[in-house]
Amino acid sequence: MFFDSTPNFLYPDFVTPGKYKLSKNLFRRVRIRDSFNAVYASSRRYTILSGETPDSIAYNKLGNSDWYWTILLLNNITDTDKQWPLANDELEKFIENKYGDLANKPRHWETNTIKDSNGNIVLESGNIIETFMDTTEQNQTNYLPKIKDPDGGSVLTVSIIDGGAGYSTDDGLSTTTLSGGGKDLLLNIVANSSGTITSVTIANNGFNYQTGDIVRVYGGNATVRIDTASDIMTEWFYDYIDSYDPVVIQRATASSALTMITNREYEYNLNELKREIYLPSQSVLPIMKAELEELLKYDTKYKITKQGYRQSEEV
DSSP states (O other), X not given: OHHHHSXXXXXXXXXXXXXXXXXXOTTOOOOOOGGGHHHHHHOEEEEOOTTOOXXXXXXXXXXXXXXXXXXXXXXXXXXXXXXXXXXXXXXXXXXXXXXXXXXXXXXXXXXXXXXOTTSOEEEOTTOEEEEOOOOTTTTSTTOOOEEEOTTOBOEEEEEEEEOOSSOOOEEEEXXXXXXXXXXXXXXXXXXXXXXXXXXXXXXEEEESXXXXXXXXXXXXXXXXXXXXXXXXXXXOEEEEEXXXXXXXXXXXXXXXXXXXXEHHHHHHHHHHHHHEEEEOOGGGHHHHHHHHHXXXXXXXXXXXXXXXXXXXXXX
């Protein structure tokens, strides 16, 4: 039916000048127009079973295998090799050929649905948190994804903002953090004859510092900026406000809120998504056929023969 509706095309023989051969114009394509809203509205969901094809579904559900193209058109399927689900045995062969011994290795870690105590979703499932990079750490048993600790790390480099006054050269001076939550940073300072700090080095790197934090050096009003701080990695977590008690911050941890997805599971999940399609109702099949024929009809701007064939331009 679909093939019959596809218009014919006369293309050059390429051997005998002026001679043409008749063929179906397989480059002629259509897509569903906005006027097909009624088709969508009357369609019904269907889950493709293992081994089913567009032809077999059309035969069993629409009464004739010739209606297979309505299923493809309605679901915008243009390549059944890539967009149609594989049968279980075909999928296993595909996974084996694609991944080999890596089939059961992790592909990524993704979120589960996280809800607060009132059942409100605070984090959707399926968000990829970390991809597998085959690192030594990721290959450890019971590994869980890491994130950069928002509290910061240890100080690596500093620079003087204001050298202050009243200082003398000293080692291991304490500091007071003016921004952020850093603690225990100790500095060695060199001061000039006016008591102004001219250079600093780190005696103790401290912890919970972030790049850009400002600290005051003990004993005066000199200030120093944290130019770089190390990234401290900690086990993944997700903090959220509970609608039941918004004062208390709730925390979801990696062990409860993340799922490891293997390469095999990933391919199976993709294949399962392809199983969910829509089938047109019997009543709209004639409408789709008439629409198809109208859309495939040649425009008069082309060179059309008396028999209704489009003729190729001379080459």
